[in-house]
Amino acid sequence: MFFHMVLERNMQLHPRHFGRDLRDKLVTKLMKDVEGTCSGHHGFVVAITGIDNVGKGLIRDGTGFVTFPVKYQCVVFRPFKGEILEAVVTMVNKMGFFAEAGPVQVFVSNHLIPDDMEFQAGDIPNYTTYDGSVKIQKESEVRLKIIGTRVDATEIFCIGTIKDDFLGVISDPGANS
Amino acid sequence: MSAEEEENAAELKIPDEFLKAKCLMNCEVSLILEHKYEQLQQMADDPMNQMSQVFEKSLQYVKRFSRYKNPDAVRQVREILSRYQLAEFELCVLGNLCPETVEEAIAMVPSIKVHSLSRLQLFMFLRGKGNEPPDFITRGRAHDDEAIEKMLNDLSLIKKFE
Numbered sequence: 639m640f641f642h643m644v645l646e647r648n649m650q651l652h653p654r655h656f657g658r659d660l661r662d663k664l665v666t667k668l669m670k671d672v673e674g675t676c677s678g679h680h681g682f683v684v685a686i687t688g689i690d691n692v693g694k695g696l697i698r699d700g701t702g703f704v705t706f707p708v709k710y711q712c713v714v715f716r717p718f719k720g721e722i723l724e725a726v727v728t729m730v731n732k733m734g735f736f737a738e739a740g741p742v743q744v745f746v747s748n749h750l751i752p753d754d755m756e757f758q759a760g761d762i763p764n765y766t767t768y769d770g771s772v773k774i775q776k777e778s779e780v781r782l783k784i785i786g787t788r789v790d791a792t793e794i795f796c797i798g799t800i801k802d803d804f805l806g807v808i809s810d811p812g813a814n815s
Numbered sequence: 816m817s818a819e820e821e822e823n824a825a826e827l828k829i830p831d832e833f834l835k836a837k838c839l840m841n842c843e844v845s846l847i848l849e850h851k852y853e854q855l856q857q858m859a860d861d862p863m864n865q866m867s868q869v870f871e872k873s874l875q876y877v878k879r880f881s882r883y884k885n886p887d888a889v890r891q892v893r894e895i896l897s898r899y900q901l902a903e904f905e906l907c908v909l910g911n912l913c914p915e916t917v918e919e920a921i922a923m924v925p926s927i928k929v930h931s932l933s934r935l936q937l938f939m940f941l942r943g944k945g946n947e948p949p950d951f952i953t954r955g956r957a958h959d960d961e962a963i964e965k966m967l968n969d970l971s972l973i974k975k976f977e
Contacts, residue, residue, distance in 0.1 A: 687851070
């Protein structure tokens with residue numbers, strides 16, 4: 639889920655940047671340092687939308703660098719366990735399939751794919767129902783539920799299911815149950 | 816037990832910070848990111864360099880999964896859903912997934928079944944098409960479903976006229 643939040647960060651700046659463009663340089667550095675990063679708590683910082691406040695700078699002992707506390711507004715993406723969302727299938731194999739929802743990758747194990755769907759190997763590996771009416775393959779759009787999240791240094795990885803009601807391939811009209 | 820293990824969006828058990836934060840539907844994020852993309856393009860440098868992969872993937876994702884493209888429609892969706900005393904998170908899941916039936920809506924956002932009396936009152940009021948005095952006093956909880964159905968009908972109307 640996407641959120642619009644106000645976050646705070648201490649930015650360090652070398653004195654050579656001081657001058658008329660100080661604030662601009664701070665903002666540029668903030669964008670470069672923060673946009674695209676991921677933390678376990680806030681999720682992915684997708685885009686910074688504005689600067690709320692730049693606090694007074696504090697000179698750090700011993701180095702001469704100055705630390706500015708910056709409050710900024712941003713759009714973050716944070717997946718939650720139990721959340722239902724739509725995703726695009728990126729890879730299918732006999733263990734299950736991978737899908738992407740924005741910056742987050744979700745794995746759906748074959749144990750969490752409805753029993754009436756079977757894996758079909760081949761040029762375009764896919765999961766298909768016995769009657770061939772529903773197919774999951776690369777680029778399919780699916781609705782899935784996140785059942786677990788794992789955070790490592792640079793990204794959040796999720797596992798999901800499509801076994802519950804109203805989950806599965808998104809097709810018109812309605813979804814599978 | 817860590818906070819992450821207790822987390823469950825289906826019961827609205829998410830950290831307070833997120834419960835209180837402004838939640839955004841995909842269509843709203845699409846407008847924000849498109850705008851930012853245009854700003855980047857206007858700057859002298861090559862915009863592709865400035866975009867992180869996270870930004871690019873998110874932009875592609877929200878464009879693909881936005882149910883409403885027109886900014887006015889997006890505003891209307893938020894406005895209509897805001898009348899139903901939903902949590903921000905619930906509102907956005909509904910706006911993103913656009914369930915067609917009450918059963919689907921409850922499956923997508925199980926927490927909406929847990930109503931407080933005041934929310935039920937609000938539902939019933941809106942069921943009376945806006946400005947008529949509410950006659951909810953004698954009705955019981957069984958009408959939750961009708962209220963949800965009205966909400967879904969309103970949403971689908973926006974889609975028709977977008």
